[in-house]
Each structure stands twice: as C-alpha cells, then as structure tokens.
C-alpha cells in the first residue's frame with residue numbers, strides 16, 4: 053500500500069471520528085467520563101521542570117508527591133508519576149510526531165488505535181496516559197470512608213452495600229493476573245466493577261469509568277513488594293476519592 057493511500061485512509065478515519073465527536077457534541081452535553089486533568093493536549097499545563105517535547109503533556113498531579121503517604125510513599129508516587137506516566141506521554145509524542153494523530157485529543161487517539169494491531173504501541177501508550185491521569189484523580193489524601201449520599205445510594209442499589217462494593221474492588225484487584233487495572237464503571241444505569249489487562253481501558257468498551265485502581269507492580273512494589281492485596285485494601289479504605297467518582301457519574 054502506498055504512503056499516499058495510507059495517508060488518505062488515516063485522514064478518512066480521523067475525519068469520521070472528528071465528525072462523530074462534533075455531532076455528538078451538538079446533540080448532547082459533554083461526556084463526563086474524562087477527568088479534568090486527563091485530557092493531554094497542547095493546552096495542558098506541563099509539570100514544572102518537565103520539558104515539553106510534543107503536543108501531549110503530562111497533566112499536573114492533583115496533589116504533592118508526599119500527599120498519599122503512608123499508604124503510597126512519595127518515592128512510589130515519584131517514580132510512578134514522573135517516570136512511568138511521563139514515559140507514556142513521551143512515547144505518545146514520539147509515535148505521533150509528524151502525523152495527523154498529533155493534533156487529535158488523546159481520547160480520539162485511543163479510540164482510533166484500539167482495534168488496529170499495527171497501532172498497538174501507540175494505543176498502549178495513549179491508553180496508559182489516560183488511565184494514569186484517571187488513577188491520580190481517583191485518589192486523594194484522607195480518602196475512602198463513606199461516599200457522598202448520591203453515590204452511596206447507587207452503590208447500595210448495585211452491590212447491596214458500600215462494603216460489598218469495596219469487597220468487589222478488592223477481589224478484582226487480587227484476581228487480575230499480571231498487570232492491569234480495576235475499575236468502578238457505569239454500564240448504562242448499572243454500576244459494576246470490572247478489570248482490564250495491561251493498558252486496556254473502559255473508554256473503548258462503551259463504559260463510563262468512575263474510579264480506577266492501578267494494579268501494575270510499579271504502583272505498589274516499592275511499598276508493598278508482592279502484597280498486592282494489602283496495597284489494594286489500603287488504597288480502597290484510605291485513598292479512594294468517592295467525590296471524584298460522583299463527579300464522573302454526572
């Protein structure tokens with residue numbers, strides 16, 4: 053296939069995606085699935101000291117590196133955010149340099165590449181950027197506890213109780229084989245707990261993410277070594293940002 057034909061094919065795909073996005077925007081309010089800091093476009097504010105190397109930028113961490121300690125140490129946050137998350141951003145910039153993708157919102161890059169084996173590297177990096185931004189927003193210092201009433205009512209309806217939801221999140225975290233993510237999602241009117249392997253994200257599954265828990269080893273190994281269940285339980289009980297979940301529910 054010629055380069056010209058490949059370009060025309062990509063341009064057609066992007067034009068179709070963009071047209072769909074614009075149409076959806078005209079017909080309905082903006083989707084609430086994306087956290088405020090998850091969209092990494094040219095307008096995102098890079099972290100101080102992080103050189104801008106492309107149109108996609110690392111969203112600011114919503115708190116200090118030390119804010120999640122002692123549940124998640126500043127050392128883990130430092131490596132996780134400044135090295136891993138930044139690394140995914142750098143990869144997206146490298147793989148989109150000089151292509152039409154560089155001008156697209158991150159969510160469009162993810163949805164465009166998700167089913168294309170030839171674009172697996174870009175999908176993985178782009179989805180990891182989005183998933184990590186969502187993860188940081190899913191946590192907060194002094195989190196956990198009782199969700200806001202509007203969310204608690206939905207959790208009670210879906211799981212029977214908040215504690216049952218907590219147990220479902222913990223079970224998913226321990227059941228996920230290898231690297232991946234645990235999610236509280238809205239599936240239409242129903243709330244569910246799901247898990248995704250590697251970089252996979254509910255964004256491509258027609259689901260609305262509400263919260264996520266990173267269960268890649270880099271998220272916990274410095275603090276908990278092989279004890280993933282201890283990491284997951286501590287995060288669920290002491291760091292989950294239920295207010296953020298409610299804000300995503302819309």
Ligand SMILES: [Fe+2]
Nearest residue numbers: 136266268271
């Ligand atoms: Fe991670």
